[in-house]
Amino acid sequence: xxxxxxxxxxxxSRQPASGDMPPVHGGDLSALKTAPGAFAGDWLxxxxxxxxxAYPLPxxxxxxxxxxxxxxxxxxxxxxxxxxxxxxAGAGIVALPGTQAAIQLLPRLFAPARVTVLGPTYAExxxxxxxxxxxxxxxxxxxxxxxxxxxxxxxxxxxPDGRTLGxxxxxxxxxELAGRGGxxxxxxxxxxxxxxxxxxxxxxxAGLIILRSFGKFFGLAGLRLGFVLGQPAxxxxxxxxxxxxxxxxxxxxxxxxxxNDTAWQAAMRDELRARAQRFDLAMRERGIHVLGxxxxxxxxxxxxxxxxxxxxxxxxxxxxxxxxQPHWIRFGLPADETEFWRRFDAxx
Numbered sequence: 001x002x003x004x005x006x007x008x009x010x011x012x013s014r015q016p017a018s019g020d021m022p023p024v025h026g027g028d029l030s031a032l033k034t035a036p037g038a039f040a041g042d043w044l045x046x047x048x049x050x051x052x053x054a055y056p057l058p059x060x061x062x063x064x065x066x067x068x069x070x071x072x073x074x075x076x077x078x079x080x081x082x083x084x085x086x087x088x089a090g091a092g093i094v095a096l097p098g099t100q101a102a103i104q105l106l107p108r109l110f111a112p113a114r115v116t117v118l119g120p121t122y123a124e125x126x127x128x129x130x131x132x133x134x135x136x137x138x139x140x141x142x143x144x145x146x147x148x149x150x151x152x153x154x155x156x157x158x159x160p161d162g163r164t165l166g167x168x169x170x171x172x173x174x175x176e177l178a179g180r181g182g183x184x185x186x187x188x189x190x191x192x193x194x195x196x197x198x199x200x201x202x203x204x205x206a207g208l209i210i211l212r213s214f215g216k217f218f219g220l221a222g223l224r225l226g227f228v229l230g231q232p233a234x235x236x237x238x239x240x241x242x243x244x245x246x247x248x249x250x251x252x253x254x255x256x257x258x259x260n261d262t263a264w265q266a267a268m269r270d271e272l273r274a275r276a277q278r279f280d281l282a283m284r285e286r287g288i289h290v291l292g293x294x295x296x297x298x299x300x301x302x303x304x305x306x307x308x309x310x311x312x313x314x315x316x317x318x319x320x321x322x323x324x325q326p327h328w329i330r331f332g333l334p335a336d337e338t339e340f341w342r343r344f345d346a347x348x
């Protein structure tokens with residue numbers, strides 16, 4: 001990896017600067033449930049973009065739990081992922097305990113660099129690169145030029161607004177960056193719902209790193225499973241930094257079965273798409289504009305997002321709001337649509 005101009009000795013870790021605190025995330029109801037006056041019933045957690053209809057768990061053998069994860073099981077998982085994502089045979093692929101692990105580790109593989117993150121997006125990307133001493137620019141919208149960038153980070157489809165960039169544009173960016181030793185990092189955490197937008201078929205091309213999440217689309221976020229696709233030298237560097245047995249035995253088995261189940265995947269894409277369309281229609285009927293999203297989450301514009309979120313919490317509904325965009329509110333798709341709209345209307 002040393003022959004690339006933006007790679008070399010890993011950046012030293014540093015303490016967060018003032019105001020450079022870890023991002024806040026959804027998905028944890030514990031504080032809300034114990035707050036004074038908290039809703040006492042069953043909560044609807046719509047604060048994440050995780051599929052509410054989880055993949056049905058296959059049977060697990062006692063050995064999945066009691067033995068160290070087997071090399072053969074890892075090979076089976078990687079083979080299934082390679083096929084599911086259309087990853088070329090010559091490309092590298094590595095499994096991790098969720099793509100968050102890749103977000104934390106990737107900045108350690110590069111010498112200090114100029115990093116541009118297309119935003120507004122998942123805040124962990126900018127935070128992780130900045131924490132390791134890289135010079136990070138968070139750009140709202142598309143770049144006019146890449147001349148001042150060594151590493152470009154794109155979430156595609158984007159979280160939270162669902163902005164989806166076409167593969168041809170991403171290929172042009174990759175080619176320009178790779179031509180001078182730069183890198184394009186594409187986080188495809190939500191690409192399972194729009195596989196036509198994925199760049200995974202280009203994995204292995206110079207200067208391209210792709211992150212694929214398992215838990216979001218399959219609704220098994222607690223399993224902690226993800227993948228990085230790229231040139232073999234890079235994925236091997238990641239593998240070495242992770243050490244052995246990084247993916248649990250149950251995750252190896254469940255991941256391989258689910259990734260091979262193409263019929264379930266196709267049916268789920270159709271189901272989620274239909275539900276997202278119904279969600280948008282119901283919002284429009286209530287006079288609320290939906291800005292975008294994917295079929296796993298929808299981003300709406302309201303006059304006072306924080307006020308609506310607080311009212312929804314009183315009805316036992318947890319949603320995501322954004323400090324920098326006070327009119328944005330993101331909803332994960334509800335499993336029980338009737339119950340959600342009953343609570344939503346009561347909150348308004």
